[in-house]
Amino acid sequence: MLKGKAAASQRIDAILEEALKTASTNMELAQKQARLARRIAMKHTIKLPYQRKQLFCHKCKRFIVPGINARIRLTRSPIRALRITCLECGYVYRRILEK
Numbered sequence: 001m002l003k004g005k006a007a008a009s010q011r012i013d014a015i016l017e018e019a020l021k022t023a024s025t026n027m028e029l030a031q032k033q034a035r036l037a038r039r040i041a042m043k044h045t046i047k048l049p050y051q052r053k054q055l056f057c058h059k060c061k062r063f064i065v066p067g068i069n070a071r072i073r074l075t076r077s078p079i080r081a082l083r084i085t086c087l088e089c090g091y092v093y094r095r096i097l098e099k
């Protein structure tokens with residue numbers, strides 16, 4: 001059994017995976033799972049990896065899933081970027097795509 005941070009980040013990962021699956025059928029439950037994952041991360045002062053962090057709205061901190069409560073658009077000019085709109089609070093942010 002892993003202890004401390006390693007165990008906690010594994011748990012966070014597992015919870016977020018589960019939340020992603022739950023989101024399509026039960027968003028309310030998915031939000032609860034995501035909140036739990038965030039709480040564990042904060043408690044153990046674990047920084048979520050980028051892939052996980054983008055599942056949370058920068059503004060309202062809610063769990064956002066593309067195609068469910070987030071809209072993603074690809075912009076092509078002048079730089080390729082993703083425009084992510086949180087449909088919970090309407091916040092829009094851009095993520096520049098790496099080559």
Ligand SMILES: [Zn+2]
Binds near residue numbers: 058060088090091
């Ligand atoms: Zn939001």
